[in-house]
Amino acid sequence: MSTPNTPESLDSERERTRTGMSKAALKQDFLDNLFYIQGRFLEVATPHDLYMAAAFTTRDRLLERWVKSAQLFKSSHARTVCYLSAEYLLGPHLASNLVNLGITENAREVSEELKLDLDSIIEEEEEPGLGNGGLGRLAACFMESLSTCEVPAIGYGIRYEFGIFDQAIEDGWQVEKTDNWLRNGNPWEIPRPKICFPVGYGGHTESYRDERGQMRQRWQPELEINGVAYDTPILGYGTENVNLLRLWKAEASESFDFQAFNTGDYYGAVYAKIEAETISKVLYPNDEPEIGKELRLKQQYFFVSCSMQDMIRLHQNTVGPLESFADKFVAQLNDTHPALAVVELMRLLLDAHGMSWDQAWGITHRTFCYTNHTLLPEALETWSVNLFERLLPRHLEIIYEINRRFLDEVRVHFLGDEARIWRMSLIAEGDERRVRMANLAVVGSQAVNGVAELHSKLVKATLFKDFAELWPGRFHNVTNGVTPRRFMVVANPRLAQLITKTCGHEDWIRDLERLRELEAHVDEAGLQEQWLTVKRAAKQDLAAWMKQATGVQLDPESLFDVQAKRFHEYKRQHLKVLHIIRCYQRIKQGLSQDLVPRAFIFGGKAAPGYFMAKLMIKLINAVGAVINNDPHVNGWIRVAFMPDFNVKNGQRLYPAADLSEQISLAGKEASGTGNMKFSMNGALTIGTLDGANVEIREAVGEDNFFLFGMTAEEALQRQMTGYRPWEHYQSDAKLKSDIDLINSGLFSHGDTQIFRPLTDNLVNHDPFMVLADYRAYLDCQKTVSETYKDTQRWTRMSILNVARIGHFSSDRAIRDYAEHIWKITPKPIEPAAG
Structure with a gap:
């Protein structure tokens, strides 16, 4: 018997x-959501209104799963990963969340019914x-995979008001440009003003008896600000699990000083607010001047x-007592940016919770794990003791004590080895x-x-050799x-549908191994033809x-020949x-007979203070300006620089690439993840035996990888000799x-000096051995053209690159x-009945 359509039953059905x-x-x-949140109806809604309504509609479905996840994790005292990272390059949320919810097609059909374009939204x-x-980007992938693998997790970071700069290219x-990503609001985050903690700076310490x-x-800070939580739900694929990304915004304890205002000190009335909010204002301030170093440490x-x-x-x-803290939480340090967490946890356990040193250190040491991301000495963070003493005097005391106890252990283990202690x-x-x-x-x-x-x-043989021996x-x-x-x-729905x-x-x-x-099917003519059609469509886009x-x-x-990554001399x-x-x-x-037409495409940003990058x-844009306007090479080569390479633009680039350039000097790239993204989308790799290239080559097969250049051992040997x-x-x-x-001025309107810093460095110093690998690189590129x-x-190789790339899913990394x-063991959330 059907239920009558009474107001009560309709309300129940709607709920x-x-x-x-x-x-x-x-x-x-x-x-x-369009009506009640944006205050619009379809006929007058702007593109932004439509996006916001779509985002809130999607978020509603995340929140239901998020609440269930939080309830289970709390009631079961689930062991939880806390991922500490100064960066989260999340990319746009909407398309990713639609995929993970499994509602992309339904959303597309709803858009069509409403005469809207989902892709435009x-x-x-x-x-x-x-x-x-x-x-x-790795941190963002890991957060998504933590949820997919049903591992309880919280990601911690900073809610930067202004992110990494938008890159424009002007005169090459x-x-x-300012990245004001919050100017139109952020529908994915939930402010938590009641989750707020004091953070101190400066001042002095004093001794007392408890x-x-x-x-x-006891630390008596000179300045104290507040950190306020902003939460973003991170959904996994094919699961009910939703984890939490919690970002902190800096706010003044008192944002307005009425007494200062009433005495005419208008700037002083808001000084504390300005000073506090500077801390979460911008991602990676320029740390060339001392004030930039201070802000980054803050x-x-x-x-x-x-x-x-x-x-x-x-x-x-x-849970309750802090003695079991390391059983409840494990904290992963994503590089050295969050390394101060070791000292801060010690300070809180010692000073705020009255623990003994041994008890506090036992908990702290069992809590933390550290991921190293670089072998470059200049990329390993160090901070001036003077700056530490001025900003974080209590933490410097704790560091000295950790060091004293640690070096005593080293002395016992390596008797008389003073150089090792140093x-x-x-x-x-x-x-x-x-x-x-x-x-x-x-x-x-x-x-x-x-x-x-x-x-x-x-890492074990060079950077931390002493520690690995201990x-x-x-x-x-x-x-x-x-x-x-x-x-x-x-990024590549056509390829996904074909697979x-x-x-x-x-x-x-x-389960990416199922690729x-x-x-x-690799030798089936039908698959190869469809594979080519998918690649051609991506290139046209x-x-x-x-x-x-x-x-x-x-x-x-x-041939779309692509190198897209951060600009650095070691990436070459x-x-x-x-x-x-x-x-x-x-x-x-007139020697073009063995060439193939190529589009040379670059993407990436250089650090604002990195002159050579x-x-x-x-230089790339200058060379492109000459080549692209030379009728003699039309039909053979083009040079293009993708401005503002980011996640969104990367999603345009990875599917279209035929050749992925991973050509750093062997031994310098920790891993690379762009190499994985290109290979997942069917690009073949030309690269050195550096970073994850080594494992990608092993996985896809030596015959499906264009290898050139010195090994890390050979490069080190040549440098030493x-x-x-x-x-x-x-x-x-x-x-x-x-x-x-380059030096002739052909690419610089006759200016023979503009590129001299770069060419002189190559000829006289060449720290990343570009000239040593030049000939091998050219020979390998000849093989690329022939293939x-x-x-x-080529198509067969492309299919095999995708088929064999399953090991490089972040799901596998998280399981490792x-x-x-x-x-830690997964904690699946049961779906709602019905």
Whole structure:
């Protein structure tokens, strides 16, 4: 018997479908959110209104799962991963959440019924610029995979008001524009004004006796600000689990001083507010001046202090006594930026909770794990002792005590080895004494890992050799991975649909190793033809976007040769430029018979203070300006620079690439994740045996990878025996011709000096051995061209790259962490009945 449509029954039905997945529920909720939140109806709604309504409609469905997850984690005292990262390069949320909820098609059909374009609504979203590159992108992938793998987790970071800069190209130069990503609001976050913690700076410490007569230290900060929580739900794929990303915003304790205002001191009335909010104002301030260094240290302490206080609050509210803190939480330090968390947890346990040193250190050491992301000495953070003393006097005292106890252990283990003590100390002695944050992270953590097999070996053999000899069981490897949901399903839906059709299921989206099933079909003409069609469509899409964004017309029939990553000399974008110039010269000389038409595409940002990296960007655009306007090379080569490379633009680029350039000097790249994203989308890799390239080559097969260049051991040996780049320049006529052409002024309107800093550095110093690998690189590029001419062979290689890339899912990386480092088991959330 049917239920009559009484007002009560209609209300009940509406409540039941409030967060339903049906088209009817989505449609009603979208219209309600448009009306009740945006105050609009369809006929007058702006594109932004439509996006906000779609975002809130999607978020409604996340929140239902989030509440269930939080309730279970609390009631079961679930062991929880706390991921501490200064960066989260999240990318746009809407498309990713639709995929993870499994409602993309329903949302598309609802849009069509309402005569709206879902793709245009998705395109309206502003990307959160909360990261700089691979570090932040990895953190975002890991947060999504933690939920997918049903591992309880909280991500902690900073809610930067202004993210990484938007990059514009003006007259060939990088120009940094303000990334005001919050200007139109953020529908994905939930402010938590009641979750607020004090954070102190400066002042002094003093000794006193506690109620038991024990000597204690008390910190009296000069300045105190508040950290306020902003929460974003992070949904997994194919699961009910939703984890929490909690970002901290800095606010003044008292935002307005009425007394100062009433006496005419209008600036003083809001000074505290301005001073406080500066701390979470911008991602990575320029740390060339001393004031920039101070702000960055303030930022790092700010977010780890808030996070540690929050973890203690959560533990006391759910479990109780802090003695079991390390059983409830494991905290992963994503590089050294959050290393101060080790000291802050010690301070809180010692000073706020009255623990003994041994008890506090036992808890702290069992809580933390540390991921190292670099072997570059200049990238290992150190802080001036003087700056520490001024900003964080209590923490410096604790660091000294940790160091004293640690070095006593070293002395006992390595009798009489004073040089080793000097190297391992948390304090670097010299003209300016400095705190070594990497050493602190190693000493304060129960586990240390690198992010690729080669990198982890080099970490133990070079960077932390002394520590690995002291604690060999502390060091591990977890090769990085990326989420296939964003970088295949969202970025490349045509390819995802083809894979699903070929394999006969969608299970590969959550179990990427099942891509292996493609191998059984690799020689089928039908699959190869469809594969080419998918790639060509992606190239056409990118060509249309690049034409609109840059004015450069790319031919989708040409080989799309892509290098997209942060600009740094060790990544050797200038090696690719030398190859472009070599191709240009050959065409001009009538020697183009073994070339194939190529579109040379670059993307990436240079740090604002990194002159040489910015000069490389200028050179690329200068070379492109000449080549793209030379009718003699039309139809052969084009050069294009994608402005403002970020997650959103990466999703345009990865599906369209034919060739992925991973050409860093062997031994310098920790892992790389762009190499994985390109390979997942069918690009073939030309690369050195560096970072995760080594494992990608092993996985996809040596025959499906274009290898060139020295190994890490060979590069180190050449540097140790005396590398002389001048000899390469003088002995290789083609290399000399390419560098001399840059210096001739051809690419700079006759200015022979503008690129001299770059070319002189190559010829006289070449710290990353570009000239040593130049000839091998050119020979390998010749093989690339020959292979690309054989369409069937190239397509077969492309399919095998995708079929064999399953190991590089971030789901696998998270399972490795959970099993080998965190010792944590999944906690699945049961779906609602019915």
